[in-house]
Amino acid sequence: MTAEPDRARLLARIRREFDVVEERLTFGARSLAFARVADPDKVLDEVCEQETLREKGIPPKRELRMPYWAAVWESASAIGEHLAQRDAARPLAGLSALDLGCGMGMAGAVMAMLGARVVLADIDTAGLLFARLNTLPWAARTTVTRLDWSRDDRDERFDMIVGADVLYDATQWAPIEAFARRHLAPGGVLILGEPSRIGADGFPVWLADLGWAVTSSERVAGDLTVRIHEARLAAGA
Amino acid sequence: MTDVAADTRTHDFIARTVEENPVVLFMKGVPDQPQCGFSAICVQILDHLGVDFAGVDVLQSDELRQGVKAFTDWPTIPQLYVKGEFVGGSDIVRQMFEAGELKPFFVERGLLPA
Numbered sequence: 001m002t003a004e005p006d007r008a009r010l011l012a013r014i015r016r017e018f019d020v021v022e023e024r025l026t027f028g029a030r031s032l033a034f035a036r037v038a039d040p041d042k043v044l045d046e047v048c049e050q051e052t053l054r055e056k057g058i059p060p061k062r063e064l065r066m067p068y069w070a071a072v073w074e075s076a077s078a079i080g081e082h083l084a085q086r087d088a089a090r091p092l093a094g095l096s097a098l099d100l101g102c103g104m105g106m107a108g109a110v111m112a113m114l115g116a117r118v119v120l121a122d123i124d125t126a127g128l129l130f131a132r133l134n135t136l137p138w139a140a141r142t143t144v145t146r147l148d149w150s151r152d153d154r155d156e157r158f159d160m161i162v163g164a165d166v167l168y169d170a171t172q173w174a175p176i177e178a179f180a181r182r183h184l185a186p187g188g189v190l191i192l193g194e195p196s197r198i199g200a201d202g203f204p205v206w207l208a209d210l211g212w213a214v215t216s217s218e219r220v221a222g223d224l225t226v227r228i229h230e231a232r233l234a235a236g237a
Numbered sequence: 238m239t240d241v242a243a244d245t246r247t248h249d250f251i252a253r254t255v256e257e258n259p260v261v262l263f264m265k266g267v268p269d270q271p272q273c274g275f276s277a278i279c280v281q282i283l284d285h286l287g288v289d290f291a292g293v294d295v296l297q298s299d300e301l302r303q304g305v306k307a308f309t310d311w312p313t314i315p316q317l318y319v320k321g322e323f324v325g326g327s328d329i330v331r332q333m334f335e336a337g338e339l340k341p342f343f344v345e346r347g348l349l350p351a
Contacts, residue, residue, distance in 0.1 A: 040312055041302065044312075044313050044314065045273075047275075048265065048272075048273035048274060048275055048276075049273075051273065051274030051275055052273060052274045054274070055274055055277075065328075066275070066313045066326055066327065066328055067312075067313065068312060068313065070312065071306075071312030073310055073312070074310045075310070165310070168311075168325065168329070169325065169329055169332070171332065171336075195309065195310045197309065197323065198322045198323065199322075199323075199324075199325075222307070223248070223307070223308075224309075224310055
């Protein structure tokens with residue numbers, strides 16, 4: 001089985017539902033092919049139309065969520081760059097990694113490119129076809145799956161769990177922390193990026209109070225500053 | 238494609254809007270006639286709480302719609318800002334309302350009587 005026919009088939013399947021842009025993106029010294037939704041607004045408009053219809057009593061095609069997956073968030077690009085840079089000192093090759101809330105799979109694709117075994121997971125399945133497409137060159141060591149971090153468990157532990165902009169809703173901090181605690185291998189690291197939202201200011205201290213050792217760095221992306229927190233559970237915490 | 242001057246103008250307009258108005262809802266349509274169910278939900282919730290707010294229709298111009306998304310890297314509309322602070326989209330607003338957190342949120346900021 002070769003990747004090219006798979007890619008063509010997947011792309012054709014995605015294009016039946018979405019307009020697609022394919023780009024070559026560079027992270028550190030390496031680059032990857034990345035396919036994304038051409039017009040996220042169009043996806044949002046469609047969800048809005050279905051919501052309006054739902055209110056009139058016409059049931060939607062699938063569960064109506066805001067299509068956060070359809071845009072590439074700055075935090076995902078920033079984490080990709082962070083990981084590519086980090087890889088020079090602490091290689092990802094051979095590590096097991098989870099992209100939590102993967103959307104179209106940018107962070108997961110970067111980790112796969114760098115040699116990690118990666119699970120890409122999101123609650124919204126609409127983006128998972130993109131995540132599969134974007135990790136196809138490393139299909140042998142990537143898994144793409146639906147996952148609700150507040151309810152679901154994976155039957156495995158990870159050396160690295162990565163989340164891009166998953167902290168905007170403070171009610172999700174506790175479920176994310178609990179999920180990471182259950183799913184990090186001993187010595188594993190949790191890496192979270194978020195674009196300096198006021199509501200997330202308190203997160204590093206909140207996490208440290210639960211026994212995590214947190215180090216934070218910043219990465220400028222256009223008008224935004226993405227904060228990247230790396231956290232490890234202290235022994236016995 | 239992107240016009241830097243226009244981007245700056247739009248950015249300044251958004252920054253000024255959220256600075257000058259304590260409660261701003263960037264939405265599709267206007268409060269009296271929302272153009273999408275998610276915007277309508279936010280309007281209903283704010284009206285129900287009796288909060289004064291400025292509704293800004295992002296469908297006025299594509300520049301504004303793109304600018305609002307870039308302003309805090311939030312990809313969807315509606316977006317609620319309170320005292321210059323981005324609160325969230327319709328799901329977060331609804332969740333805070335249903336959890337009984339939204340009214341105290343406005344009360345603490347002096348935007349509703351205790």
